[in-house]
Structure formats: C-alpha cells, structure tokens
Amino acid sequence: MNFELTDERRMLSDSLRRYLGDTASHEATAKATEGETGFDPGLWSGLSEMGVIGALLPEDAGGFGGAGFDISVVFEEIGRAGAVVPLIESGVLAAGLLAEFGETEAAEAAIAGTVLTLAHAEPGSRYTLEHVETRAEQHDGGWRLSGRKSVVGFAAAAETLIVSARTGGEAADTDGISLFRVPAEAEGLTLRDYPMNGGGRAAEVALDGVPAEALIGPEGGAFDALERAHARATCALSAEALGLMETIRALTVDYLRGRKQFGQPIGKFQALQHRMADVLIEIEQARSAVINLAGHLGADRAERERHVSATKNLIGRAGRLVAEEAIQMHGGIGMTQEYALGHFAKRLIMVDHRFGDADHHLERFIRLSAA
Amino acid sequence: MDLSYTDDQIAFRDEVRAFLAEKLPRRLEDKVRTGKRLEKADYEEWHAILNERGWLGVTWPESFGGPGWDAVERHIFEEETTRAHAPRIVPFGINMLAPVLMTFGSTAQQDHYLPRILDGTDWWCQGYSEPGAGSDLASLKTTAERKGDSYVVNGQKTWTTLGQYADKIFCLVRTSKEGKPQAGISFLLIDMDSPGVEVRPIVLIDGEAEVNEVWFDNVEVPAENLVGEENQGWTIAKYLLTHERTNIAGVGFARAGLENLRRIAGLERAGGRPLIENPIFAAKMAQVEIDLMAMATTNLRTLAAAAAGQAPGAESSMLKIKGTVIRQEINALTRQAVGPYALPFVSEALDEGSNVEPVGPDYAMPATQTYFNNRKLSIYGGSNEVQRQIITKAILEL
Numbered sequence: 016m017n018f019e020l021t022d023e024r025r026m027l028s029d030s031l032r033r034y035l036g037d038t039a040s041h042e043a044t045a046k047a048t049e050g051e052t053g054f055d056p057g058l059w060s061g062l063s064e065m066g067v068i069g070a071l072l073p074e075d076a077g078g079f080g081g082a083g084f085d086i087s088v089v090f091e092e093i094g095r096a097g098a099v100v101p102l103i104e105s106g107v108l109a110a111g112l113l114a115e116f117g118e119t120e121a122a123e124a125a126i127a128g129t130v131l132t133l134a135h136a137e138p139g140s141r142y143t144l145e146h147v148e149t150r151a152e153q154h155d156g157g158w159r160l161s162g163r164k165s166v167v168g169f170a171a172a173a174e175t176l177i178v179s180a181r182t183g184g185e186a187a188d189t190d191g192i193s194l195f196r197v198p199a200e201a202e203g204l205t206l207r208d209y210p211m212n213g214g215g216r217a218a219e220v221a222l223d224g225v226p227a228e229a230l231i232g233p234e235g236g237a238f239d240a241l242e243r244a245h246a247r248a249t250c251a252l253s254a255e256a257l258g259l260m261e262t263i264r265a266l267t268v269d270y271l272r273g274r275k276q277f278g279q280p281i282g283k284f285q286a287l288q289h290r291m292a293d294v295l296i297e298i299e300q301a302r303s304a305v306i307n308l309a310g311h312l313g314a315d316r317a318e319r320e321r322h323v324s325a326t327k328n329l330i331g332r333a334g335r336l337v338a339e340e341a342i343q344m345h346g347g348i349g350m351t352q353e354y355a356l357g358h359f360a361k362r363l364i365m366v367d368h369r370f371g372d373a374d375h376h377l378e379r380f381i382r383l384s385a386a
Numbered sequence: 387m388d389l390s391y392t393d394d395q396i397a398f399r400d401e402v403r404a405f406l407a408e409k410l411p412r413r414l415e416d417k418v419r420t421g422k423r424l425e426k427a428d429y430e431e432w433h434a435i436l437n438e439r440g441w442l443g444v445t446w447p448e449s450f451g452g453p454g455w456d457a458v459e460r461h462i463f464e465e466e467t468t469r470a471h472a473p474r475i476v477p478f479g480i481n482m483l484a485p486v487l488m489t490f491g492s493t494a495q496q497d498h499y500l501p502r503i504l505d506g507t508d509w510w511c512q513g514y515s516e517p518g519a520g521s522d523l524a525s526l527k528t529t530a531e532r533k534g535d536s537y538v539v540n541g542q543k544t545w546t547t548l549g550q551y552a553d554k555i556f557c558l559v560r561t562s563k564e565g566k567p568q569a570g571i572s573f574l575l576i577d578m579d580s581p582g583v584e585v586r587p588i589v590l591i592d593g594e595a596e597v598n599e600v601w602f603d604n605v606e607v608p609a610e611n612l613v614g615e616e617n618q619g620w621t622i623a624k625y626l627l628t629h630e631r632t633n634i635a636g637v638g639f640a641r642a643g644l645e646n647l648r649r650i651a652g653l654e655r656a657g658g659r660p661l662i663e664n665p666i667f668a669a670k671m672a673q674v675e676i677d678l679m680a681m682a683t684t685n686l687r688t689l690a691a692a693a694a695g696q697a698p699g700a701e702s703s704m705l706k707i708k709g710t711v712i713r714q715e716i717n718a719l720t721r722q723a724v725g726p727y728a729l730p731f732v733s734e735a736l737d738e739g740s741n742v743e744p745v746g747p748d749y750a751m752p753a754t755q756t757y758f759n760n761r762k763l764s765i766y767g768g769s770n771e772v773q774r775q776i777i778t779k780a781i782l783e784l
C-alpha cells in the first residue's frame with residue numbers, strides 16, 4: 016500500500032499549482048468568463064506548453080501519461096484554482112477517443128493546444144450514455160449526420176467536433192453508435208453558443224445533413240470507448256470538484272478566523288465549528304473517492320464502472336454539502352458574485368449536472384453491483 | 387380538535403380566489419409562474435390593484451385603513467395569492483415600516499407616510515445591516531450627529547434589498563456611544579435623494595443585482611425624521627423583528643415550489659420514463675412533501691395561538707428554520723430535476739418580451755437561479771444559526 020505520488024506527478028502538481036496561482040487568479044477567470052470563448056487563451060496555451068494536456072494521454076498517442084492518477088493530479092489543481100479551460104472536453108474526451116482509435120495525428124494536435132470537443136449528449140438523453148438519436152447515413156462514399164446535440168462544452172471554440180451518431184440500432188442500444196470527425200466550419204452545422212453557470216461556454220448543436228470528415232473507429236462499435244472516455248472524464252471532473260472543495264475549505268477557514276461578530280471570531284461559535292468539522296470530514300471522503308476511481312480506471316469494465324458511479328455519487332453529495340455550508344457560514348458575503356467563494360461554490364454545484372448526478376449514479380451503482 | 391377551516395374562513399378564501407381570478411393580471415401571473423424577472427413597475431402595478439381593494443396593508447388594523455384580518459385570514463390570503471402566482475407584496479414599507487410608525491411614530495409622521503406607503507408614492511428599503519454588523523446588529527457604526535434641526539449621517543449600510551428602486555430608507559443609526567451598544571441606536575428616515583447618499587449594486591450568485599450598498603457622506607436629515615425617541619432605536623428594531631417574522635414559514639411559497647417541481651418532474655424523462663416515476667427521485671419529493679404537510683400544521687397551530695392572543699416565542703424561530711430548509715430542499719430538487727440544462731445561463735431570456743429563446747426547457751434556468759438565490763433564506767431575517775440559539779436559550783435557561 017502506498018498513497019504517495021510518484022516524483023514526476025508531484026513535480027507536475029507543484030508546477031501546475033504555481034503556474035495557475037500566477038495565471039488563473041479569480042479576477043482573470045471572471046474576465047475570461049465574460050470573454051468570447053469563455054476561457055483565457057493565454058492560460059490554455061500555457062497549459063499546453065507545460066505539457067498538461069500531454070499528461071492526460073498515453074505515450075502511443077504522443078502524450079506521457081493518461082493513467083488515472085495523471086488525470087486526478089492535473090484536475091485537482093485545475094479545481095483548486097477555479098480555472099475554466101476546455102481541458103475535459105478537448106484533452107480527456109475528444110483527444111482521449113482519438114488516441115484510443117489510433118488517430119495519433121489529431122491527438123497530437125490536441126496536445127499542442129488545438130481545441131476539440133465531443134458532441135455526444137442530446138436534448139433527451141439526460142445522463143444516459145447510450146441514448147443517441149442523431150443518425151449518420153452514407154452518401155457518396157462519405158457520411159452525413161443529422162440530429163441535435165446538447166450542452167456541448169466549448170463547441171464554439173473548437174476547431175473540430177467529435178460527434179456520436181447512430182449507424183444502426185435504436186435510441187437506447189449500446190450497439191450501433193459510431194464516432195465522426197466534423198470540422199467546425201462544416202456545412203449544415205449550426206451552433207447556439209451561450210455562457211454557463213459556474214463559468215465557461217457551451218452550445219446546442221444542430222446537425223442537418225452535415226458531411227463528416229471521417230469515421231473514427233469501428234462502425235457501430237464506439238460505445239465501449241465512449242464509456243471508457245466518460246470514466247476518465249468523471250475521474251477528471253471528480254478531481255476538479257475535490258480541488259474546488261479544497262479552496263472552499265481554505266476560504267471558509269480564513270473567514271471563520273477573520274470575521275468577527277459579537278466581539279469574537281465567528282469560528283469561536285461551536286455551532287459553526289461543528290458544521291466546519293462535517294465539511295472537513297466530507298472533503299476527506301471526497302479525496303478517497305477520487306483515489307478509488309483513479310486507481311480503478313484501468314480495471315475491467317465491471318470493476319471500473321462500479322467505481323465511476325460510486326465516486327460520482329459521493330462527489331455529488333459531498334459537493335452540495337460543502338458548497339451550501341460554506342455559503343451559509345459566510346453569511347451575506349457568500350452570496351455575492353464578486354467574492355471568490357461564489358465562483359467556486361457555483362462550479363461545484365454544477366459538477367452534479369455533468370456526466371450523471373448523484374441519483375443517476377446511485378441507481379447505476381445498485382444495478383452494476385447486482386450484475 | 388378540528389383541522390378544517392370554519393365556514394366563514396372558507397367563504398373568505400373563496401372571496402380571495404374570486405378576487406384573484408378577476409384582478410390578477412395574466413401578464414404578471416405568467417411572469418411569476420415562469421420565473422421571469424419582475425421590474426419595479428410590476429410590483430407597483432400589483433400593489434395598486436391590492437390597494438384599490440383595501441387589501442394591501444394586510445397586517446394593518448382597521449383604524450389605519452387595513453382590512454382588520456386575523457392571523458388565519460392573513461394566512462389564507464398569503465396562501466391563495468402565492469398559489470395564484472401573484473407577485474409578492476414588497477414588505478419594506480407595508481409590513482415593516484408601517485407597523486413601526488403606527489406604534490412609535492408621531493401623528494404627523496403617520497399622517498404623512500402611511501398614505502404614501504399605500505398609494506405607492508414612497509418605495510422604502512431597509513437599512514439595518516452594515517459590513518461589520520450582520521448577526522451582531524447592535525455593533526452598527528453608521529452615525530447620526532445632531533446639529534441644530536438636523537442629523538448629519540455618515541457611514542455605510544449593505545445588503546439593502548431593492549435599494550435601487552427606493553425613494554426612502556429607514557435606518558438604524560448610532561446617536562450615542564455611551565453605555566451598551568444597544569442603548570445608543572436611533573431609528574431614522576432618510577430620503578434617498580439627499581445629497582451624499584450613494585447606492586452601489588451588489589450582484590449575487592444568481593447574477594441578479596437584488597441588493598445594494600448604501601453610502602452616507604455627510605447626509606443632512608431633518609430632525610423630524612427621527613421615529614420615537616433618540617436612542618430608542620433598538621426597542622423599535624426588536625418590535626419590527628416580530629413583524630418581519632409574520633409569514634415566516636413561507637408555506638405558500640413552499641406549496642407553489644412543490645407544485646412547480648411536480649410539474650417539471652412529470653415533463654423530464656430519465657432512463658426512458660418520467661422522472662416523477664423514478665423511485666429515488668419520487669422518494670425525495672415525497673419526503674419533502676411530508677415535511678411540508680407537518681410544517682403547515684405547525685404554522686396553523688402557531689397562527690391559532692396568535693389569534694387567541696398568545697405572543698409567539700420560539701415557535702417563530704422554529705418555523706423560520708423548518709420553512710427555509712423545506713423551501714431550499716424543494717429548490718435543490720427542482721435544480722436537480724432539470725438535469726444538464728441547469729448549466730446554460732442566458733440572462734436575457736428572463737426579461738419579459740425578450741426575443742432571446744431559453745436554452746432547453748423554459749423552466750430550467752429559473753430553477754437553477756432560484757436555487758442559488760434562495761440560499762439567502764437561511765442567512766437573512768436572522769440566520770438559522772441565530773434562530774437555533776433563540777430556541778434553546780428559551781428552554782435551557784442557562
């Protein structure tokens with residue numbers, strides 16, 4: 016048993032923390048949120064130059080990592096800084112899928128900072144991964160895609176979209192789902208781009224007979240890879256949530272020590288001490304849950320997916336408790352957009368709306384455990 | 387024991403329903419029901435309609451032109467108006483300042499201000515909290531120094547709800563530094579147009595500028611704007627708190643919220659079935675409904691006791707806590723119900739007549755923003771921690 020990070024990962028974590036501390040200040044993030052893409056392009060290229068995107072991908076795809084703990088180390092720091100960048104969308108999901116299907120050149124471009132995104136979820140799919148209604152039809156030896164994709168992260172900033180579509184089967188089948196590469200300027204592709212709660216941007220994507228640049232991977236056989244990619248993305252998002260919680264903890268501890276009412280620091284009130292203790296306990300639970308998932312990303316499907324659902328369920332519950340308690344213990348100031356806590360708390364609450372909420376994963380955990 | 391309303395109360399309820407059916411403008415109902423942004427003019431329109439019927443000063447005694455309702459009738463009115471998706475009555479003038487003036491104000495102040503509150507001439511806001519004085523309100527620092535016929539006010543108030551709309555602000559100010567902090571506080575009425583008053587908006591986590599900082603830089607206030615005696619402000623503030631705590635349970639809001647949640651859970655689909663049929667989600671909805679059913683009866687018990695002349699003690703604190711926890715849980719479930727569409731934030735879509743379409747279902751964004759906004763419920767009006775202290779202080783006697 017050994018819970019120490021390797022030297023390489025520790026160095027990555029330390030230098031990333033320093034870099035983000037200097038670059039992704041609360042003010043810079045707030046400014047980028049208002050901007051056109053929803054993220055700071057300077058920060059993005061800085062991360063790429065530091066090799067942060069490469070750390071998320073295996074060596075045969077031009078990266079130098081890709082294991083669970085590479086992902087969790089990076090994303091804990093992203094969360095700690097409250098940084099908003101298309102790292103899950105481009106680095107974990109899109110590039111991860113390209114890497115998996117041997118599209119090395121495209122994966123290398125992503126490592127170098129080209130923004131990609133995965134357009135998979137649909138207006139009616141909620142959190143069900145196999146729910147795909149978008150269809151792909153053969154046309155002049157190529158493929159044409161038609162359908163709707165929802166809340167596609169950073170779609171407007173992406174040069175290329177990886178789009179899932181049915182080449183066979185019905186809406187809820189795992190078989191028959193294929194992946195396609197679609198350039199952003201493809202004909203018939205329209206985006207409705209908007210800002211998101213907690214920062215960043217996303218878009219509703221309409222595909223009306225859009226010609227795909229290429230089929231990626233086996234026709235009709237992309238589901239397993241999509242599930243694996245979402246397992247990695249869930250690990251990334253959970254680690255990001257942990258980082259958010261760590262900063263919320265630090266802000267709240269400072270506030271409890273500094274804020275005075277009735278002639279004493281409010282942290283002297285036992286009512287708040289006990290609530291803070293519960294918050295600290297849940298953050299440790301969250302840390303262990305992230306470790307559990309990161310350590311099982313390479314396990315066989317049943318084992319891996321049980322951990323995906325266990326971790327995401329716990330993160331959803333702990334995240335809500337930590338965010339709500341931190342706001343409460345801050346009083347009015349915790350309700351403001353200007354003070355940093357607001358950004359972290361909102362982002363943390365929004366984690367439960369991506370890749371399945373606590374209830375979705377509770378049900379899924381029960382199902383997977385019975386199997 | 388009889389849990390049902392009397393015939394008179396039922397007749398009263400029907401009268402309120404008939405009034406709402408006839409007089410509540412469809413436009414306002416739509417805005418409230420769909421979570422659109424309410425503007426100053428919307429509140430003023432609704433206040434005027436209520437005032438015409440004599441139903442605006444619902445807590446006012448008949449001698450001051452109120453309807454003279456008892457606690458149960460007020461509750462019925464509150465419940466019916468919320469259920470019908472009427473805008474809320476903005477409380478600062480009607481329910482906060484007015485009772486203070488009736489009890490502590492001079493006849494001249496009553497004659498001048500009360501009619502203007504009813505007819506909408508004056509929009510009031512509440513200037514109690516300061517950056518350093520929240521739960522510990524008595525530590526407030528804004529000073530009012532007597533100079534001839536005026537007070538000169540310096541300092542800063544904060545969290546002033548809808549101060550951007552206000553013509554006037556009622557403030558707690560420090561008029562003496564002698565003795566206990568509570569002993570040197572006065573209750574002063576200040577014109578927002580006075581030179582030296584500055585209002586700065588504070589944006590909350592839902593993206594709305596609902597509260598403000600209000601700054602006072604050598605603001606001259608006529609001495610006749612003092613309510614009660616100098617240094618009597620704390621007594622007045624405590625009196626006002628009991629009025630602020632009417633309708634503290636928010637049963638009507640909770641019921642309306644639950645109805646909205648049920649509607650959304652019926653429309654959303656999870657795993658091929660309506661979310662409302664999902665056993666885990668349905669269990670959570672049932673749990674909060676069960677809590678609400680009991681809390682509504684606690685509320686009625688308290689109201690009945692109040693109607694019989696008993697002053698509510700720890701009960702209002704209990705209702706404040708349980709009421710806000712239940713509403714916040716309903717808000718959280720509603721946010722959860724909308725799934726991934728909790729993420730898009732398109733502020734313009736909340737404006738009336740906006741041609742910006744919402745992203746996803748139209749109920750999604752209001753659900754999320756209401757969740758964030760209502761985190762305030764357990765913070766303001768005496769935080770839930772402070773309420774807990776009140777409850778146990780009364781019983782432990784330590």
Ligand SMILES: Cc1cc2nc3c(=O)[nH]c(=O)nc-3n(C[C@H](O)[C@H](O)[C@H](O)COP(=O)(O)OP(=O)(O)OC[C@H]3O[C@@H](n4cnc5c(N)ncnc54)[C@H](O)[C@@H]3O)c2cc1C
Nearest residue numbers: 284343344346347512514515520521545547762766769771
């Ligand atoms: C949306 C909103 C609207 C508001 N509108 C108005 C308005 O119109 N006018 C106005 O005057 N004010 C208004 N307020 C202010 C509100 O009354 C204060 O926020 C409230 O009194 C709490 O004060 P605070 O924010 O300074 O928090 P603090 O008092 O600093 O409290 C911070 C934390 O410490 C806890 N705490 C404090 N004392 C104790 C104790 N003795 N024991 C245990 N825990 C304790 C609190 O519960 C809280 O969790 C509004 C606030 C909000 C959020």
